[in-house]
Amino acid sequence: xxxxxxxxxxxxxxxxxxxxxxxxxxxxxxxxxxxxxxxxxxxxxxxxxxxxxxxxxxxxxxxxxxxxxxxxxxxxxxxxxxxxxxxxxxxxxxxxxxxxxxxxxxxxxxxxxxxxxxxxxxxxxxxxxxxxxxxxxxxxxxxxxxxxxxxxxxxxxxxxxxxxxxxxxxxxxxxxxxxxxxxxxxxxxxxxxxxxxxxxxxxxxxxxxxxxxxxxxxxxxxxxxxxxxxxxxxxxxxxxxxxxxxxxxxxxxxxxxxxxxxxxxxxxxxxxxxxxxxxxxxxxxxxxxxxxxxxxxxxxxxxxxxxxxxxxxxxxxxxxxxxxxxxxxxxxxxxxxxxxxxxxxxxxxxxxxxxxxxxxxxxxxxxxxxxxxxxxxxxxxxxxxxxxxxxxxxxxxxxx
Amino acid sequence: xxxxxxxxxxxxxxxxxxxxxxxxxxxxxxxxxxxxxxxxxxxxxxxxxxxxxxxxxxxxxxxxxxxxxxxxxxxxxxxxxxxxxxxxxxxxxxxxxxxxxxxxxxxxxxxxxxxxxxxxxxxxxxxxxxxxxxxxxxxxxxxxxxxxxxxxxxxxxxxxxxxxxxxxxxxxxxxxxxxxxxxxxxxxxxxxxxxxxxxxxxxxxxxxxxxxxxxxxxxxxxxxxxxxxxxxxxxxxxxxxxxxxxxxxxxxxxxxxxxx
Numbered sequence: 001x002x003x004x005x006x007x008x009x010x011x012x013x014x015x016x017x018x019x020x021x022x023x024x025x026x027x028x029x030x031x032x033x034x035x036x037x038x039x040x041x042x043x044x045x046x047x048x049x050x051x052x053x054x055x056x057x058x059x060x061x062x063x064x065x066x067x068x069x070x071x072x073x074x075x076x077x078x079x080x081x082x083x084x085x086x087x088x089x090x091x092x093x094x095x096x097x098x099x100x101x102x103x104x105x106x107x108x109x110x111x112x113x114x115x116x117x118x119x120x121x122x123x124x125x126x127x128x129x130x131x132x133x134x135x136x137x138x139x140x141x142x143x144x145x146x147x148x149x150x151x152x153x154x155x156x157x158x159x160x161x162x163x164x165x166x167x168x169x170x171x172x173x174x175x176x177x178x179x180x181x182x183x184x185x186x187x188x189x190x191x192x193x194x195x196x197x198x199x200x201x202x203x204x205x206x207x208x209x210x211x212x213x214x215x216x217x218x219x220x221x222x223x224x225x226x227x228x229x230x231x232x233x234x235x236x237x238x239x240x241x242x243x244x245x246x247x248x249x250x251x252x253x254x255x256x257x258x259x260x261x262x263x264x265x266x267x268x269x270x271x272x273x274x275x276x277x278x279x280x281x282x283x284x285x286x287x288x289x290x291x292x293x294x295x296x297x298x299x300x301x302x303x304x305x306x307x308x309x310x311x312x313x314x315x316x317x318x319x320x321x322x323x324x325x326x327x328x329x330x331x332x333x334x335x336x337x338x339x340x341x342x343x344x345x346x347x348x349x350x351x352x353x354x355x356x357x358x359x360x361x362x363x364x365x366x367x368x369x370x371x372x373x374x375x376x377x378x379x380x381x382x383x384x385x386x387x388x389x390x391x392x393x394x395x396x397x398x399x400x
Numbered sequence: 401x402x403x404x405x406x407x408x409x410x411x412x413x414x415x416x417x418x419x420x421x422x423x424x425x426x427x428x429x430x431x432x433x434x435x436x437x438x439x440x441x442x443x444x445x446x447x448x449x450x451x452x453x454x455x456x457x458x459x460x461x462x463x464x465x466x467x468x469x470x471x472x473x474x475x476x477x478x479x480x481x482x483x484x485x486x487x488x489x490x491x492x493x494x495x496x497x498x499x500x501x502x503x504x505x506x507x508x509x510x511x512x513x514x515x516x517x518x519x520x521x522x523x524x525x526x527x528x529x530x531x532x533x534x535x536x537x538x539x540x541x542x543x544x545x546x547x548x549x550x551x552x553x554x555x556x557x558x559x560x561x562x563x564x565x566x567x568x569x570x571x572x573x574x575x576x577x578x579x580x581x582x583x584x585x586x587x588x589x590x591x592x593x594x595x596x597x598x599x600x601x602x603x604x605x606x607x608x609x610x611x612x613x614x615x616x617x618x619x620x621x622x623x624x625x626x627x628x629x630x631x632x633x634x635x636x637x638x639x640x641x642x643x644x645x646x647x648x649x650x651x652x653x654x655x656x657x658x659x660x
Binding site: 037039166167169170172173175176177179180182183184185186227230231232233235236365366369 | 458461462463479482483485486487489493494495498499500501504505508509511512514516517539544560564570581
C-alpha cells in the first residue's frame with residue numbers, strides 16, 4: 001500500500017494532492033530558509049495562527065451571501081486578509097513600540113487564534129446540517145480534497161518558489177548585512193516585504209494540507225536541517241527545498257493510505273525524520289562528525305604533549321596520554337619510550353624549535369601565523385625553506 | 401568653517417552634508433552637522449564615544465533616517481550615486497555564522513552588476529580573488545567566514561567594498577579590534593585608493609594614528625567641532641573642545657607628537 005502511494009498509484013486525485021504537497025514543501029523550505037537566516041522564524045507562527053479568524057469570517061460571509069461556505073479560494077482570501085492584519089500588528093508592535101518581536105508574536109498569535117476559535121464555534125452553530133469541515137484547517141486534511149484545490153495549491157506553491165529563486169540575491173544580502181544592502185541599492189525593506197508576502201502565501205496555501213498549527217514546522221525544520229549540510233547559502237536554500245519537498249511528498253502519500261490521520265502531523269514527522277538524519281550524519285556539522293573530530297583532535301593533542309614530554313625527559317601524568325602512546329607503540333607498558341617513540345619525540349621537539357624560529361623571520365610572517373601547536377611544519381614550508389631554517393637552528397643547538 | 405572647502409563645493413565634492421540631525425527618541429545623536437569631503441583624500445571622523453560618529457555615517461547613507469538635513473554625493477542625491485559609493489559596516493553588525501564563504505562575501509559587492517539572475521562567471525571570480533589579494537586574503541577564499549579572526553573578517557569586508565569599484569569609500573571603525581598586520585594591510589589599501597584619486601572617509605577612534613593615516617579630520621561631539629586638514633584641525637585646543645575632560649593631556653600630546 002505504502003509503495004503504491006509513494007509511486008503515485010492511488011489514482012489521479014491522490015497523485016495531484018501528493019504533488020501539491022511536494023510543491024508546498026519545496027516552497028516552504030526555500031521561503032523558510034530566509035526566515036531562518038534572518039532569525040525570524042517565529043514570525044511565520046504568528047502569521048499562520050492569524051489566518052483562523054479570516055477563514056471563519058470568510059465562511060460566514062460566503063454562507064450569508066448564499067454561496068458554498070467551503071469554497072477553498074474564498075476561504076484562502078479570508079485567511080490572507082486576517083494573516084496580513086496579524087503580520088501588520090506584529091511589525092507595528094515590534095517597530096513602533098518598545099516591545100520586542102517575541103512579545104509581539106506571542107500576543108498576536110494568541111489573540112488572533114483565540115478569536116478564530118470563538119468564530120469557529122459560531123460557524124458550527126450557524127452551519128447546522130452543512131458540514132463545515134473547517135477543523136481540517138487546524139491540522140491539515142487531504143481527505144476529500146478537490147482536484148481544483150490541489151491544482152491551486154501546487155500552482156501557488158510553484159509561484160512562490162519562483163519568486164524566492166528570482167529574489168535570492170537581495171534576500172541573502174538583506175539577511176546577512178542589511179546596512180550594506182541598503183547602501184548598495186538592494187533596499188532591504190523591499191526584500192523584507194517580499195519575503196513576508198511569500199511566507200504569508202506559503203502559509204495560506206499550506207493551510208489545507210498541513211494546517212495552521214503545524215505549518216511553522218515546514219518553514220523552520222527544512223532550513224535548520226539543510227544548514228547541517230552546507231556552508232553556502234545558495235546550497236542551504238536548495239537543500240531546504242529538497243527536504244521540504246520530500247517531506248511533503250512522503251507525508252501526503254502516507255496520508256493517502258491512512259485518511260483518518262491528519263496530514264499535517266505526518267508531513268511534520270517525515271520532515272523531522274530528515275532533520276534527525278541531517279543532525280546525526282551530516283559530514284561537517286553533524287553531531288557524529290563533530291564527535292569524531294573532537295576525539296581525533298584530543299588524540300592528536302595528547303600524543304603531541306606526551307611525545308614532547310618524552311623528548312624533554314619529563315614524566316607523563318595523564319593515563320589517557322599513556323594509553324594512546326602505548327597503543328601507538330611509542331612507549332612500552334612500563335612507560336619507557338620505544339625506539340620509534342624516541343625518534344618521533346625528537347622529531348616533534350625539532351618542529352617546536354622550528355616553529356619558534358620562524359616567528360623571528362618577518363618573511364615567514366604568514367606561515368608563522370598558522371601555528372596551532374599541532375600542525376606539522378613540513379606541510380607549511382617548502383623543503384628549501386626547511387633546509388634554510390635547519391641551517392639557522394643547528395649552530396644554536398650546539399651552543400645550547 | 402573652512403573657506404576653501406566651500407569654494408570647492410562648486411565642482412561637486414564626493415560628499416557634502418548640510419544641517420543633518422539624527423535623534424534616537426528625543427535625544428539628538430548628531431545635531432545639525434555640516435561636512436564637505438575633499439576628493440582624492442582620506443578623511444577621519446573622530447570624536448569621543450557616543451559622539452555620533454557611526455550615526456552620522458549611517459544617516460548620510462540612509463541606513464538610519466535623519467530628522468533633518470541634506471546630503472549630496474558628487475552633487476547628486478544618494479539614489480543617483482549609489483554605484484559610486486562603497487560602504488564598509490562595522491564588523492560586529494553581521495552574523496559571522498551565516499552560511500557563506502569568503503569569496504561569496506566579496507561577490508556580494510558585485511550583485512548590483514550581476515543583477516538578479518546574472519551568472520557568476522570566471523571573470524567575476526577572478527575579480528573577486530584580485531580584491532582578496534589586495535587585502536592579503538587570497539588564501540582564505542574558500543573558508544567559511546566564521547573561521548576567520550576579527551582582523552581577517554574586516555579585510556574581507558574591505559575586499560567586498562573594493563569589488564564595488566566605487567569612487568567614495570565610507571568605513572565604519574575599520575581599525576576597531578584588529579591585529580597590527582590587518583591595520584597595516586587596511587591602511588595600505590586605503591592609501592592606494594586615495595592615490596588612484598578615490599576618496600576615503602572613515603570613522604576612527606585611535607587618535608594616535610590620525611596624523612599618520614589621514615589628510616583631513618572632522619571632530620564630532622554631537623555637533624561638528626571642526627573640520628579641515630589634519631595640520632590645522634587636529635590641534636590640542638580643538639581636541640579638548642571635542643573631548644572635554646575625557647581626554648587626558650598625555651593622549652593629546654601623544655597624538656600630536658607624530659604631527660610635529
